Amino acid sequence: MIHDFETKVFKKEKYNFGGMDEYIIRGGRDLFPLLPKVFDGIKVIGVIGWGSQGPAQAQNLRDSFENTGIQVKVGLRRQSSSWHAAERAGFTEANDTLCEMYDLIAQADLVLLLISDAAQAQIYPQILPKIKDGATLGLSHGFLKGYMKAYNDCWPKNINVIAVCPKGMGPSVRRLYEQGKEVNGAGINCSFAVDQDIDGRATDIALGWAVALGAPFTFKTTMEAEYRSDIFGERGVLLGAIHGIVEALYERYTVQGMSPETAFKRSTESLTGPINNIISHEGMSGLYNKFECEDRKVFEEAYLATYHPMFEILWEIYDEVVSLNELKGVVMAGIRHDRYPMGKIDNTPIWKVGEKVRAARKSLHEYREVDPFTAGCYVACMMAQVDLLLEKHHVMSEVVNESIIEAVDSLTPYMHSRGVAYMVDNCSVTARLGARKWAPRFDYLLSQIAFPAIDTKSVKDNGELDAFRNHRVHKAMETCAKLRPSVDICVL
């Protein structure tokens, strides 16, 4: 069973997620006293890189390991532009917590490799041999595993290799950890994977790492399943699909005669605000149940017209990720960026209107209209992603985190505060490339297939609505909700 595991330190618990049993570890600050035992013999944790996850994890771990004698250090190239950012966060050479990257890799007992995917692919042959005999390599993403698989390469035999993958971007990992000081258990869920275990300790080190990051609960996956669902998910409903959906909706609403401001509000503002907020607290079924009469019909028609085109394009993305095409594409893009750096997307009319709308807000959540058409398109995409991942045999925890929880609790709150385009332009290179690559495809499929079906009144229900209403994912979401305190992320 992919989701079962043995731990000598933590208490694993069996939960039923919508009909599927999984073993998980519940987190919380009350478990921090266990950490020194788990990390026995680990004197230095080396956090390599200062991108999205680096600053969050380095700071969370430093806080969690305070007064344990375990040192958390940051490793960067000396000429890195992040050197000063790390210093501002208190990691300095003076207090021996900021080192040249390769020096720290050679020194650390646990090496957390959090540099960008493209950089990992480029320099891992220099990094791996420098890791100490018997040490543990930790990743927060299965990308490198996929990349090495594509080129038939293997781990050195003398190290543990684990992954702990927060189901949210770095800033959310840090922000919710800080909020967790007041509400024990607030944080970002993590998956973990053990890819190579040379001393029988790999699982507990991974679990301890997740607990120290502040994960409310931690579930097991494999590195392959992780990079597939993760790279797929951010191209899908987490980032790429949202971008494409709101572009298509904005254009549709504008062509229908709405003013740019109204069109923006009914597409983007409604989606990143109230729609996500309701899903976060009451799930997709909770959102659905709010619609009555005509609104329900509008939601249902949008859902039915959208579900299959979304499933189709999501399936294509999944195929491209599994075939490793997508990873190779990211690496090739890295080479092109030397000549053509990635451009910004936020200069188009829709995002200029968005700036105005946000500037005119009196408060972050003042817009409360739940547009049923927007909701129908968005939920259809979310459900298509859930169905596809289940069809591809991902565990339910991974499915709901990569399709729903990460969207509503980590990413869209930032989109609501700062704009979808800002979010796309400021996430990891791999995610950003993916969002820019696939968003236009979502947009075109909605415009070419879904909307014409609605306009020509040729939308049919072949059981899709019943499948949605009775979907096991709703129960799974309820179970997840019980596993963590209900804390809305506070976006600064």
Place this chain on the structure above:
Amino acid sequence: MIHDFETKVFKKEKYNFGGMDEYIIRGGRDLFPLLPKVFDGIKVIGVIGWGSQGPAQAQNLRDSFENTGIQVKVGLRRQSSSWHAAERAGFTEANDTLCEMYDLIAQADLVLLLISDAAQAQIYPQILPKIKDGATLGLSHGFLKGYMKAYNDCWPKNINVIAVCPKGMGPSVRRLYEQGKEVNGAGINCSFAVDQDIDGRATDIALGWAVALGAPFTFKTTMEAEYRSDIFGERGVLLGAIHGIVEALYERYTVQGMSPETAFKRSTESLTGPINNIISHEGMSGLYNKFECEDRKVFEEAYLATYHPMFEILWEIYDEVVSLNELKGVVMAGIRHDRYPMGKIDNTPIWKVGEKVRAARKSLHEYREVDPFTAGCYVACMMAQVDLLLEKHHVMSEVVNESIIEAVDSLTPYMHSRGVAYMVDNCSVTARLGARKWAPRFDYLLSQIAFPAIDTKSVKDNGELDAFRNHRVHKAMETCAKLRPSVDICVL
């Protein structure tokens, strides 16, 4: 030298294409008497498949080999929906020119494998062993070579393997051949490649095949260079880019306040009509020289803003093709199509407006306005494609055919007559997939990068305009123009 070759029958000629020497064969009906000598020992030519190239090549070859004793037969699966179409074109079991596919493959001395790329990838392991010892396998596209390379497979050692690749879709190959009956030499240029030559005859068989198809001139390439430039080209300016460019322009013009009809005319109608017509007769520099005063400024600004975003996305496409990602993607799409057949794109507002505009035409070429902004964007894309292919070391003949001639003389005339969406929806599966995949990316890059640069007056000329004005491609186009009679394709 990639472009040199030895022929025992035809007269090769050296031409200078914009500073680059190439050997070519000029075609023409006056060469038909040479064909029996070239095809000595070849009794049966088996044309396998009835898609885009199949009907055109089978009919052209039948006409060219009339009264030579060489039989041209068509091979299809018996249950194929094309069986009756082939019969309607005069290929029947009664006259022994229509056979079950595998029977014909086993019987033919020259097997022209013109089934779809996806089908080739799927069934080539069944096909190749059935080809007669010493026979010749002919392809009209390097796709299968790329596919087999991706999976480390090789040709059987006992056959010749050649390719003759018309630089135009099947209907154009047929239509211009028919027009060539009145104007000797009218036709579609071909490239040829010899991948395996077991008896020293492969080159002449390939050249004879090209001459019999009606190619005005035939130049040498390799199968790798062919599939790279061909799969790339149709994703680029031949199909995908045109689709994306007119979508972006239509939206821009509409947002600027034009009526849908005017926006359609100034984007699509202008591009597929007068702009392409001028390029066909006078080249890109001829088009440029027509613009004066303000119009020239508009063209230049559009060109400068567009060139680099187009180069960037074209480079990405090229990388994806060379890495074989794109071929693998086509094969994976074939599997998905069993559950989700490819949809049509022609139901969106822009193409509905297009239908109206075409229906209101009094004659095909009544719209003569050359929109300088549309022209600037389009020519910038064309030039970016030329520059990229030259940078990747393709011979100039291949570059101009895949970037300019095939566009203006084969594809856009059909787009002008029947619509861009119709063209996308009715080309080969590989091309159709590519156009649908990449058009949205062209659209988004124009909208996100090129247009905002114009609107914020931040367009710069870092020598791009001089490079365009003095480009060697203009001379190469002049040389090409001399190599074939000036015949506008007559689209029925």
